[in-house]
Amino acid sequence: MSREILTVVETVSNEKGLNPEDIFEAIEQALVVSTKKKVYTEQPEVAIRVAIDRKTGDYDTYRYWTVVADEDHEMPACQLAISDLDENEWKIGDIKEEQIESIEFGRIAATQAKQVIIQKIREAERALVADAFEARVGELITGEVKKQSRDGYIIDLGDNAEGYLAKDQTLPREMLRPKSRVTSILYQVNRDGRGSQLLLSRTNKDMLVALMTKEVPEISEGIIEIRDVARLPGLRAKISVKTNDHRIDPVGACIGMRGTRIQAVQQELDGERIDVVVWSDDPAQYIISALEPADVSSLVLDEDTKTADIIFATNDQLARAIGSQGQNVRLASDLTGYKLNMMLESEYQERQQSQLEAVIELFYERLEVDRDLAQALAEIGFESIEEVAYVPAETFYDIDGLDDDAIAMIQERAKEAVIADELAKQQNVKEPSAELLALEGMTTAVAYKLAERDIITLDDLAEQAVFDIEDIEGLDADSAGQLIMNARKSWFE
Known part of the structure; x- marks a missing residue:
């Protein structure tokens, strides 16, 4: 033995x-x-x-x-x-x-x-296969379709190696037949003993990067950098590029003479339309480039919340920016990392006016100043009670007729309001909804009184009877009834 x-x-x-x-x-x-x-x-x-x-x-x-x-x-x-x-x-x-x-x-x-x-x-x-392919993650790999299963395809890569291309990693409407050749990106090597080992994809963003690198020598040589990629696989993609040589146009180099380079990539991706845009470290300029071919009229950026209001002069430009089924704006948002709010100039002006009026009403109610002063505070840029309370006194000097005593009084009231709000939060006082605050005929003071009675939303108010709320300070039977009717309008609209 x-x-x-x-x-x-x-x-x-x-x-x-x-x-x-x-x-x-x-x-x-x-x-x-x-x-x-x-x-x-x-x-x-x-x-x-x-x-x-x-x-x-x-x-x-x-x-x-x-x-x-x-x-x-x-x-x-x-x-x-x-x-x-x-x-x-x-x-x-x-x-x-x-x-x-x-x-x-x-x-x-x-x-x-x-x-x-x-x-x-x-x-x-x-282990041998993993060792051979681990360094090739992110590379294009061409193989022959060996077998089709219910969920994907087994791809023969040669040298006793097989890759797995899942159905959800193929392009829409793409049907691969046995013996056909297919190019994919190797995006993961699975060393575990279970499941497919070499995982392939045709929808991965790296697939587009690898194809562009293959077709554009300036990219492979490092003269042009690919900075960001956004894809709707098989439909449309955006890719942002940056040149390290100011003599070279990065977009023109990627597209090629008569579009030959970009067309080769599109053909491999089943006709996926590819937009090449210039990357910029200026977020506003980057967003404008990403929204091409639309012409942006103006842009308001908030870098803290990563949002941007994009304003267009005409409906045509707005429609072009949004794109078919929202593809253009979705890709631009993904590419830049910003949430993009699209609107016409008229809509933007209406919103600005509405916000201005809300701020004026807030200052009028909470600071107990007349409407002219409340409007003046809003027009010089104040947007919150906190700002009024804690900015330097010199900020108010642009308002005619205010002396130091008046400024001190306004800031003292603002500080009291801020402290009151903080105490209210600590006591779990409920906040009225934005819709309730914006209701026609509603004042901030009444809205907060309603919230104390668990009347938070328009529906809450619409369900009330006049005698339920007419005893609130600032209301009587007529005004209470009118508020309830205004709240009920939303039920019939």
């Missing part, structure tokens, strides 16, 4: 290219399993060790126990309590071992060894 073991090790090692040590370990593991099945059928938890002499093929079998504390002695078949041993000779964690009779390396053990060896062969082959 010892010679048979050596023969198995030598044969499998030569045929499969496995390390002989791995095969010896597989046979030892198989003998352990067979020993348990044959000798210790009633005690599957016993601990067995088999040691094969690597030179002669002879092997010995041992049963062993782990020394544990008394309170941990739960498995007598493979554990020994420290109190049952000489504590001068043994300590917790030691292994007590005794040799037992070895079984023959017969049919059962050989079958077990074969299964373990096959598994190790698979693991070794997967």
